[in-house]
Amino acid sequence: MMTPIRRHLNPLAIVVFWFRYMASLFWLVPVVLFSNGSRTFELLGTAGCFLLLTIMAVVRYWWYRFEIGNQAITIHSGVIFRKQVHIPYAKIQTLQRQQWFYFKPFHVLAVSIETAGQSHDEAEGSLPAVSQRVVDQLQKLVNKQSQDPSSAVSNSSSVIAAQSQPVAEQREDSNRSPELEQNRSAAVSAGEKYKISWRDLNTYALTSVGVVPILLGLLWLYSKLDDLLPDRVMNQAVNTFVHYSFLIIIAVLIFSLLLGTIVSYLTIVQRYYHFVLSKRNQQLTTEKGFFQRNTISASQSRIQAVIFRQTVLRQLLGLVSVQLVLASTATKAEDENNLVMLPVIDRSKVPIVHRFINWVPTDLPAFDPISWAGRWRMIRNAVWLSLIPVVPLVYWLRPWGWWSLLLMPLAVLMGLYAGRQMGIRQIDATHLAIRVGSHFQRDTVIVAKPKLQSVSIKQSIWMKRVELAHLILNIRQGDDVQALRVRYLALADAEQIYGWYRGQTD
Amino acid sequence: MIKGDALPEKIKVVWRISALGTLIFGLLITGGLLFAQHFWGWWQWLVLAALALTVVYTLIGFAIIPYRYRYWRYRISTDSVEIESGFFFHVLTAIPISRIQNVTLEAGPILQWQHLQTVNIETAATTHKIESVLPVTAEQLKEQIMTLATGVVDDDTD
Structure with missing residues (x-):
């Protein structure tokens, strides 16, 4: 591996790109469905679209290449606007691997490489579909960097401390990991593993479910519906809804709250399904997810x-x-x-x-x-803040607005709590x-x-x-x-x- | 108060000019509202409020200049930069040189006219500002910070 070779992604990347293009065209579906054009025209148009997307995906795949060097990875991408990203292993903060269940049989994963650079909500480097072999190679190189004492790790004391852990704690099956053989020089590879129990996952999901995210979810759903459905349909739906009596509205509200709770519960269970935390060679790795296995690894020093x-x-x-x-x-x-x-x-x-x-x-x-003088100020500030909604509500919404006064004891409690912590x-x-x-x-x-x-x-x-x-x-x-x-x-x-x-x- | 350097005396001129700028801006808004009241019958209290705000804001702007100047201090030692400001709301910040990612010097038209520069010190997480320094000091400061920053092992996000 002296001279890095330019490699293509796994051909399954074509499928990934194809679906990504497809998803970006999803807004066209209602347009096609609601248009008054002839059937044949629609069919031809759709077929043309599919063909075009396939060609685009193949071309993109062809121009998407990467080189795994000794010190850095280089990713070339883009067809019209060419892009070349060069990431030294020493600067990698996290290495993320994602694998959807339907890619598992092919041993193909998506990899995101993140550095401390500020490239706003986007990984600095991404390989949408590569084989397990490539990922292992990459991980090995990154691990090597994080172990290398010359790679500017400030808290080197922690490295020494870790290595002095007893051999008995080494719980990894070493035959599974070729990099372990390589790193024999690091006297003892302190392996640690934590697997979530079903009971803990359940507790986590149950104690995470909040009302606010659910309401936000419903609001999001509403705005999405608002975007997707034509105005006429939406207005009609809202009108019929309003005509129902108050009681039914309450029932619907409770039902949707319940539904939201269940959905967010299942989402969390799905996301943290079979959660595993492991440590090997100063590298912490979490692995989780039911439909999509999500593995994130970061060096302890990061x-x-x-x-x-x-x-x-x-x-x-x-x-x-x-x-x-x-x-x-x-x-x-x-x-x-x-x-x-x-x-x-x-x-x-x-x-x-x-x-x-x-x-x-x-x-x-x-x-x-902290002192009571400080805690009293925390309470005072919380009460001041609660006055912002309370005063106008009490003033303008005479009978019902008075209920907002209940916010004030809540604010006192909040201030008291914050001050105590x-x-x-x-x-x-x-x-x-x-x-x-x-x-x-x-x-x-x-x-x-x-x-x-x-x-x-x-x-x-x-x-x-x-x-x-x-x-x-x-x-x-x-x-x-x-x-x-x-x-x-x-x-x-x-x-x-x-x-x-x-x-x-x- | 830390035993640091004060900002250059000329910064007072810059502050006065910017206070004057607020006055002009406020008067323009007030004029616009007066126009709207005259021709479209907008409320009169809007004009009065805008005028009052402008006057009060400008007066405060001018009044606090000596205090602002008096309480602004910065100090660059061998391993850290310290910035202190404010009397009513006092803030003292320490930035170790080893955390500094980059230093930016900038100057708008007023600062350029007064031959001053603003120094922005960026870490991996925050940005800190020394409001103005003389060009000589700025250059010197930049050199000092850069030599110190390249001399120490970077132990920020790594």
């Missing part, structure tokens, strides 16, 4: 932060969801753009995380709460633990100093008197920034962390 997420519901049930913040958009379909590392585990099983990522503490750290502490020389709560959900974030891009202390003139300040820690998430805001912290504490971050004193 993890920007680890989040332990608990909604109030999960908190009450003693459950935690663990997520990874990555500088890649491969995870945009998951929980708030983070890679789900462990969908849901029992609070007592948190030490598992340490086995996969050794700089994460073996248990959720405890925090000193807020906290920050240093867990060792290079790691911070931060806990923030909002909207009845709390996140415990573990982050390493090298991944903090910048840190700010904010203080308004009114906070000066009581010596409180906000501490804002910025980390990279996906293509964007995630600001961790520890609010109304004692100024001295904020300054201490700030000083630690700056790394020197005057």
